[in-house]
Amino acid sequence: MKKPKLVMTIMKEDKGYSAYTFVKPFLYSISTQGDTFEELKEMIIDAVNLTFEEDGFTYTIEEIQFKLDIESFFQFYKVINAKALSARIGMNQSLLAQYIKGNKKPSPKQTKRIMEGVQALGRELADIEFLM
Numbered sequence: 001m002k003k004p005k006l007v008m009t010i011m012k013e014d015k016g017y018s019a020y021t022f023v024k025p026f027l028y029s030i031s032t033q034g035d036t037f038e039e040l041k042e043m044i045i046d047a048v049n050l051t052f053e054e055d056g057f058t059y060t061i062e063e064i065q066f067k068l069d070i071e072s073f074f075q076f077y078k079v080i081n082a083k084a085l086s087a088r089i090g091m092n093q094s095l096l097a098q099y100i101k102g103n104k105k106p107s108p109k110q111t112k113r114i115m116e117g118v119q120a121l122g123r124e125l126a127d128i129e130f131l132m
Helices: 037-051 070-076 082-089 093-101 108-127
Strands: 006-012 017-023 028-034 064-068
Touching (some): 006 037, 017 037, 037 070, 064 070, 070 093, 082 108, 093 108
Parallel strands (some): 006 064
Antiparallel strands (some): 017 028
């Protein structure tokens, strides 16, 4: 059997973060937690590799896809300027800030709007080349 693709769902908790996934072909449920994103990534690798040890699979963090809530996304990727993103996607800056802080929960439509803006930015950055 080939190595399964893993998608970890990450959630901001009262203290720290939690992550979980369910691997259907193996019927494995993997979950862990950490106080910081860096600690969480270490815990994810440990939990995943321990789970798949007998199957002979070893994962790196780059092989695991993350599914995040908006609050966690902006905590993990602090390099993204929320003010600039809100202007880019035509969203009120105060509203986006409330989503980021977890004070309000965005509708599916608003979540899609934010995600499309972030993905468009990612595509633009991926296409940039520096002069040498």
